[in-house]
Amino acid sequence: MNPRLSVNDTVFASATRAEHDVLQRQREAFLSDTSAVALLDAMPGAAMILNRHRQVLLANKLLRETIDPADSEHVMGMRPGELLHCVRACERPGGCGTTHACSQCGAVGAVLECLSTHKRITRECRIRTAGAVDGGALDLRVHATWLAIHEHEYVVVAVEDISSEKRRAVLERTFFHDLLNTVGGVQRLAELLDNEHPDPEVELTWKHEMTRLSTLAVDQIMSQRQILAAERGELGLQVDCVDLTELLEAQVVLFRRHPVGERRRIELDCTRTGVLHTDPSLLARVVSNLLKNALKATPEGGMVSVSAELDAGELTLSVHNEGVIPQPIQLQIFQRSFSTKGGDGRGVGTYSVKLLTERYLKGDVQFVSNDRLGTLFVIVVPDLDRKEHRLAA
Ligand SMILES: Nc1ncnc2c1ncn2[C@@H]1O[C@H](COP(=O)(O)OP(=O)(O)OP(=O)(O)O)[C@@H](O)[C@H]1O
Ligand SMILES: [Mg+2]
Numbered sequence: 001m002n003p004r005l006s007v008n009d010t011v012f013a014s015a016t017r018a019e020h021d022v023l024q025r026q027r028e029a030f031l032s033d034t035s036a037v038a039l040l041d042a043m044p045g046a047a048m049i050l051n052r053h054r055q056v057l058l059a060n061k062l063l064r065e066t067i068d069p070a071d072s073e074h075v076m077g078m079r080p081g082e083l084l085h086c087v088r089a090c091e092r093p094g095g096c097g098t099t100h101a102c103s104q105c106g107a108v109g110a111v112l113e114c115l116s117t118h119k120r121i122t123r124e125c126r127i128r129t130a131g132a133v134d135g136g137a138l139d140l141r142v143h144a145t146w147l148a149i150h151e152h153e154y155v156v157v158a159v160e161d162i163s164s165e166k167r168r169a170v171l172e173r174t175f176f177h178d179l180l181n182t183v184g185g186v187q188r189l190a191e192l193l194d195n196e197h198p199d200p201e202v203e204l205t206w207k208h209e210m211t212r213l214s215t216l217a218v219d220q221i222m223s224q225r226q227i228l229a230a231e232r233g234e235l236g237l238q239v240d241c242v243d244l245t246e247l248l249e250a251q252v253v254l255f256r257r258h259p260v261g262e263r264r265r266i267e268l269d270c271t272r273t274g275v276l277h278t279d280p281s282l283l284a285r286v287v288s289n290l291l292k293n294a295l296k297a298t299p300e301g302g303m304v305s306v307s308a309e310l311d312a313g314e315l316t317l318s319v320h321n322e323g324v325i326p327q328p329i330q331l332q333i334f335q336r337s338f339s340t341k342g343g344d345g346r347g348v349g350t351y352s353v354k355l356l357t358e359r360y361l362k363g364d365v366q367f368v369s370n371d372r373l374g375t376l377f378v379i380v381v382p383d384l385d386r387k388e389h390r391l392a393a
Contacts, residue, residue, distance in 0.1 A: 013102060026152050030152070047059075047157060054155075068085070085136075101331040104328055106125030120144065122142070174220060179221070227348060240280055251287045264300065285352070291304065317378070324371060333367060335351060363380050
């Protein structure tokens with residue numbers, strides 16, 4: 001956090017907060033309406049009452065039960081993101097709602113629009129929270145409703161956890177769409193191979209294609225299994241001595257034959273690599289997600305560059321593509337379920353890169369995207385055989 005910023009600094013929503021005695025009066029005015037309080041506790045999901053500074057005055061019973069006990073005494077005056085431990089809420093002294101990224105947050109957006117229109121506003125919101133096993137990703141649907149009691153105005157915020165809905169959408173996409181496509185391809189090739197082709201060269205191509213597609217099908221299932229296990233914190237690390245050039249070349253070959261790699265070049269620079277103790281399957285998954293995104297963002301005839309460098313037992317791997325990611329999209333990279341590619345069930349790529357790299361491979365992932373550099377994703381991964389990582393694992 002920048003120490004020179006004051007608590008009232010903001011680059012998005014107002015940072016101003018009401019003083020404690022004002023909060024107390026606003027809360028008591030709400031509590032004096034016993035039917036409003038009863039309705040709040042009768043709500044089937046988590047709900048809270050905010051004042052016009054987006055500060056929590058009251059949390060309903062269900063929300064109180066889920067709050068970290070350490071926070072329960074200080075609920076009054078907090079903002080929703082602070083209560084939910086959103087990673088953005090502690091980036092600036094002004095707290096929840098005051099960062100650039102908050103401009104893309106559905107929850108802040110719903111509350112602000114509700115305050116200005118007095119209408120009921122519903123928005124989806126994706127947040128990353130600190131500390132949870134699943135990498136801290138929350139998919140929420142937030143309903144904000146304006147309310148006036150005596151001379152005070154309030155916003156009732158009801159929060160639905162739609163994480164399971166989103167996960168189901170991912171599963172459905174994988175099983176009913178991507179996987180069916182792949183298996184459908186295997187089936188067509190098997191039918192072709194049923195009747196001998198006069199040209200053995202053609203038959204050999206079909207066999208190779210069949211091997212490629214069945215490997216892809218297994219990979220699609222594994223990928224899904226890995227990410228679900230990673231989110232539950234149940235993914236076991238399988239550390240091995242990995243030849244990085246081999247691993248990266250295999251990924252590049254895979255994507256040169258993949259439809260997203262068609263008519264695009266992939267350049268690989270592995271001149272300064274060697275072997276690293278890490279989990280090869282997780283590292284391959286990270287590389288594959290980065291490569292797929294870079295290729296999808298690259299027009300026909302364009303190029304994606306991958307480079308890897310091993311220094312003092314640490315791998316720095318970068319994937320570069322031309323073009324700049326627009327600022328509102330940059331602010332949402334790494335959030336689960338955020339995608340510009342349309343259709344439910346997307347937005348797992350960068351989220352799983354972060355989850356697998358940071359939580360499992362004990363590394364770090366960053367990106368830059370601007371006119372000068374284009375788009376560059378960089379992961380730094382340590383050697384897991386080193387003593388400090390063996391102890392931490
Ligand atoms: N290298 C890149 N170049 C340009 N845009 C990118 C790049 N990587 C990610 N993005 C943008 O970030 C969004 C989120 O990426 P992410 O990989 O998380 O999900 P997705 O690619 O949309 O879906 P999925 O990976 O689940 O198929 C993308 O929709 C795209 O707009
Ligand atoms: Mg992706």
